[in-house]
Amino acid sequence: MQIAMIGAGYVGLTTATCFAEMGHEVACHDVDGERIRQLEAGELPIYEPRLEEAMRRAVASGKLRFSRSGADCVGGADIVFLAVGTPATPDGRIDLSQVEAAARLVSRWLKPGAVVAIKSTVVAGTCRRVREIMAEERQSLDFSVAANPEFLREGSAMEDFLCPDRIVIGCDDRRSASLLSEVYRPLTERGAPKVLSSTPNAELIKYAANAFLALKIGFINEVADLCAQTGADVGPVAEGIGLDRRIGPSFLRPGPGYGGSCFPKDTCIFAATGHGRGARQFLIETLIERNEKRKVALARRVIAQGELREGSVVAVLGLAFKANTDDVREAAALTMVPILQKAGLRVRAHDPKARANARQWLRDVEWTDTPYEAAHGADAVVILTEWEEYKNIDLGRLACTMSQRVVFDYRNLLDPRAVAAHGLTYFSLGRPPVSPVGKSTRGRVSALAGSRRRVAAPARD
Numbered sequence: 001m002q003i004a005m006i007g008a009g010y011v012g013l014t015t016a017t018c019f020a021e022m023g024h025e026v027a028c029h030d031v032d033g034e035r036i037r038q039l040e041a042g043e044l045p046i047y048e049p050r051l052e053e054a055m056r057r058a059v060a061s062g063k064l065r066f067s068r069s070g071a072d073c074v075g076g077a078d079i080v081f082l083a084v085g086t087p088a089t090p091d092g093r094i095d096l097s098q099v100e101a102a103a104r105l106v107s108r109w110l111k112p113g114a115v116v117a118i119k120s121t122v123v124a125g126t127c128r129r130v131r132e133i134m135a136e137e138r139q140s141l142d143f144s145v146a147a148n149p150e151f152l153r154e155g156s157a158m159e160d161f162l163c164p165d166r167i168v169i170g171c172d173d174r175r176s177a178s179l180l181s182e183v184y185r186p187l188t189e190r191g192a193p194k195v196l197s198s199t200p201n202a203e204l205i206k207y208a209a210n211a212f213l214a215l216k217i218g219f220i221n222e223v224a225d226l227c228a229q230t231g232a233d234v235g236p237v238a239e240g241i242g243l244d245r246r247i248g249p250s251f252l253r254p255g256p257g258y259g260g261s262c263f264p265k266d267t268c269i270f271a272a273t274g275h276g277r278g279a280r281q282f283l284i285e286t287l288i289e290r291n292e293k294r295k296v297a298l299a300r301r302v303i304a305q306g307e308l309r310e311g312s313v314v315a316v317l318g319l320a321f322k323a324n325t326d327d328v329r330e331a332a333a334l335t336m337v338p339i340l341q342k343a344g345l346r347v348r349a350h351d352p353k354a355r356a357n358a359r360q361w362l363r364d365v366e367w368t369d370t371p372y373e374a375a376h377g378a379d380a381v382v383i384l385t386e387w388e389e390y391k392n393i394d395l396g397r398l399a400c401t402m403s404q405r406v407v408f409d410y411r412n413l414l415d416p417r418a419v420a421a422h423g424l425t426y427f428s429l430g431r432p433p434v435s436p437v438g439k440s441t442r443g444r445v446s447a448l449a450g451s452r453r454r455v456a457a458p459a460r461d
């Protein structure tokens with residue numbers, strides 16, 4: 001099948017590449033000419049594991065190409081996917097300007113009988129709106145509009161796309177249902193479940209799914225705080241909850257509050273839609289507020305529990321909103337670093353992939369190439385992203401290079417006993433303090449829920 005992809009971001013590039021791997025002929029266009037130039041040169045403008053090799057393979061096989069021209073990209077396509085951004089406006093409503101511009105572009109070149117499938121996350125009623133725009137632009141054109149929301153996660157985008165929990169297709173006519181079913185046949189034949197429904201149902205499924213996942217995270221974050229106050233450990237508690245098949249084990253890892261390009265904006269848009277339609281989403285409204293407050297509270301916890309003063313040095317490890325991506329959109333670091341700086345602390349930062357993106361948002365940060373350089377002479381280390389590199393950090397080296405030796409592990413990556421054995425004072429989320437090896441502890445449970453312990457420092461070598 002001939003496919004056009006409008007938008008070459010995280011979703012557009014992953015989807016275009018995977019469709020090409022599935023045997024379709026794909027042309028990808030983006031309004032950003034520099035991005036297309038990079039792609040034509042074989043460079044991936046984002047970091048996403050496995051994607052660059054797969055994209056090069058697809059281009060070499062002749063199944064995938066990039067185009068600066070909308071006409072060239074859309075003209076021969078049987079189906080055109082819109083994978084452009086759908087950010088939130090400052091008051092939390094959906095900004096459909098990219099979708100509307102893409103719809104106008106597509107209407108100019110679309111061949112009769114073709115289908116436009118909206119892959120972007122959009123509110124119920126957007127397919128209808130796109131249909132109206134296109135009909136206004138080209139009155140005699142025969143076409144269909146369908147919703148085909150995407151559920152991939154950054155960092156595991158290709159696996160998520162190729163082995164999806166389900167494929168959601170929202171159609172209001174047979175033509176789009178049959179064309180979209182055909183596009184996904186290689187995946188459904190391998191067992192991927194397909195949910196074929198109406199366009200508003202498909203549009204709503206996406207927001208409701210993201211809102212529910214975000215709720216799970218908000219829930220476990222509050223449970224972690226309760227664990228810290230009651231001597232329980234959130235790890236086994238989450239495991240015990242998650243083994244109930246009605247709940248499931250995923251999205252029960254406590255952290256510094258969810259971030260990324262989707263959950264923050266999608267929960268806001270979901271809540272704003274409910275507000276506007278007289279069906280308020282009170283749970284989600286509360287979640288949004290609590291998630292933002294969590295980032296602020298955890299930054300303040302660093303200052304208070306670390307007993308930091310003006311001029312103290314804090315090493316922030318992890319700027320990406322999660323591991324295995326270079327994306328910093330709504331990352332905890334973007335909220336927390338300015339709070340630390342405002343308190344007079346000096347911030348050094350490290351991230352294996354997200355430094356260039358983070359630099360655009362953060363000022364007066366000392367950037368380092370390794371976590372150890374960041375920690376050198378630092379009074380506190382704060383882990384914000386669950387990179388494998390931090391999970392396997394050399395604690396002995398860290399302890400020797402730091403000044404005050406306080407570690408805030410806001411992803412519960414490290415083993416508290418191992419950290420304790422290296423003489424580091426350790427705060428994590430919802431885990432009990434570990435008794436110091438051979439010394440009395442100054443450990444206390446903070447009113448805000450972290451756990452602190454100080455143990456004898458090993459001799460420096």
Ligand code: NAD
Pocket residue numbers: 006007008009010011012029030031032035083084085086098099101102105119120121122150151152153154261262
């Ligand atoms: P992105 O910002 O990475 O990419 C969007 C691309 O669209 C940009 O390169 C931009 O230049 C291009 N664009 C904007 N207007 C255009 C136009 N008129 N014509 C051609 N190109 C245009 O966004 P993304 O993260 O890929 O997300 C895209 C959509 O998919 C959003 O609705 C998002 O909510 C949804 N989504 C994202 C993810 C994710 O993990 N990032 C997952 C599922 C769904």
Ligand code: UDX
Pocket residue numbers: 150151152153154155210213217250251252253254255256257258259260261262263321322323
């Ligand atoms: C999300 C959705 O999962 C995906 O289906 C949608 O298509 C796009 O948005 P993504 O933002 O890439 O994907 O990452 P995800 O793994 O969902 O994590 C989102 C945020 O929640 C991150 O900040 C992550 O660190 C946080 N998170 C996730 C937790 O704090 N705990 C968890 O258990 C899971």
